[in-house]
Amino acid sequence: MNTIALQIENISKSFPGMLAVDNVSLEVRAGEVHALMGENGAGKSTLMKTLSGSFDDYTGVIRIGGKAVELHSPAMAIANGIGMVYQELSLARPVSIAENLFAGQLPVNKFGLIDRKAMLKNARRALAYVSLDIDPLKTIEEISQHEAQLVEIAKVLAKKPCILILDEPTSSLSREEVRRLFEIVRDLRNRGLAIVYISHHLPEVFEIADRVTVLRDGRRVGTHNIHEITPGSLVKMMVGQSINEFYEHREANLGKVALSVNHLTRHGFFHDVSFQLREGEILGVVGLCGAGRSEMARSLCGLDPIHDGEVSLFDEELSPDNYPDAVSKGLVYLSEDRKVDGLFLRLPVSRNLVAAVLPDHSRAGIYSSRNDASLTQRYLDELGIVAASSETDVGTLSGGNQQKVLLGKCLATQPRVLILDEPSRGVDVKAKQRIHETVIALADRGAAILLISSDLPELVGLSDRTVIMRNGRLTGEMAKEELSEESALLAANGQGTIHNG
Ligand SMILES: Nc1ncnc2c1ncn2[C@@H]1O[C@H](COP(=O)(O)OP(=O)(O)OP(=O)(O)O)[C@@H](O)[C@H]1O
Ligand SMILES: [Mg+2]
DSSP: OOOEEEEEEEEEEEETTEEEEEEEEEEEETTOEEEEEOSTTSSHHHHHHHHTTOOSOOEEEEEETTEEEOOOSHHHHHHTTEEEEOSSOOOOTTSBHHHHHTTTOOOBOTTSSBOHHHHHHHHHHHHHHTTOOOOTTSBGGGSOHHHHHHHHHHHHHTTOOSEEEEESTTTTOOHHHHHHHHHHHHHHHHTTOEEEEEOSOHHHHHHHOSEEEEEETTEEEEEEEGGGOOHHHHHHHHHSSOOOOOOOOOOOOOOSEEEEEEEEEETTTEEEEEEEEETTOEEEEEOOTTSSHHHHHHHHTTSSOOSEEEEEETTEEOOTTOHHHHHHTTEEEEOSOHHHHTOOTTSBHHHHHHGGGHHHHSGGGOOOHHHHHHHHHHHHHHHTOOOSOTTSBGGGSOHHHHHHHHHHHHHTTOOSEEEEESTTTTOOHHHHHHHHHHHHHHHHTTOEEEEEOSOHHHHHHHOSEEEEEETTEEEEEEEGGGOOHHHHHHHHTTOSOOBOO
């Protein structure tokens, strides 16, 4: 039996008006991966943030190596060997990878100046540890989101923690990257680190975890050896009921061509992309991370430039590089990264939900907050957004609930064409089902939907048809009958039979 590295005893933490963590006790052993699961807002991140020194007002006792410790600041947590990779990335975007890695503790030479050579050497070593081969002088803005995720992990590991907390580390990683991350995690476990792993992804948890603890409404429901439970019973522990992850077969009722993309090119990202999307259709884009799916989507709707080709919405050409034009014509894009271009974290939920529709709601220049209230309530209900009130700042919602607000914000514009980029990232099983129902209902009402998702069951379950994207090019398409998780994966990797579309 491994020694106990971390003991959490009767920890509680409240925010104004709510008890986020309610008297939780938990032990994590050295040399184990301990998964922490639970619905959005269950208190997972909050419990772990008490360990990383984010709060000075928690109650209860935390023991590390048997000794009671006070963790009232990030520095205290680091000094006690706790390293946490946060759910929302915390890197400074305009700054280089190297400086991010060693923020606050850059190596200095004998003149007291930053020793750039040592910094680069240390940075390369830290990056090699997470198998990342990129120039440490690049800024975070210049690298992809999954690279940024690995930099974040490298940054925490550079402080040599003995307890490592990973809060949904794989939400922006491809399968291959998840596999590599798991190798790193297993290696760290074998070296005796105690690892807490937060995830909504059941297959991942069954693959990597030794034990799992479930939280619900801030309380601990139970802890089990992973071999003692099934995915079904785990879901039941999380949501208090069984969930049917079955996708109903639906017959798409296709209408006019809603979106027509012709020879779209952005050098270095994607080339000569052409496809059409009809009203009532859900078109999935199969592809690996880095295939260019998000880049294509962003350029398509005018968030990023294009070099060649054009996009039409109901036969009307969109002006390139002009997202507001696209929105005014009925297209909306749900971003892959809610923190960077999705939400106003310091504004309340209600303002975020109506942010995209303000012109419509301010009749004759008078801003009507009554309309907002009913609209806000509608999305709170429809998407099951859990917030203390509609006036709570979005930044204080749990990660999954932020994602739901983002979707609500897109829906509030009543788009005719909707591009969904990883719509259920970070949301729990129940919320995911709600989101899927909403997407299907939209399509049934005639909206045209382009779906980018690395969640294969989701992509396969929702798509009426898929196009395959590889290395920046569309390489073929698959009809619903041909689509399975296996065929999608093979196609994304450039294998299997593909019909050229
Ligand atoms: N800074 C904050 N201020 C106020 N309330 C907060 C704050 N941080 C979290 N909360 C609330 O505490 C509760 C627990 O949130 P937490 O982020 O721990 O959930 P979670 O289990 O990590 O969920 P998810 O799976 O969505 O990430 C939520 O109701 C959330 O709104
Ligand atoms: Mg969380």
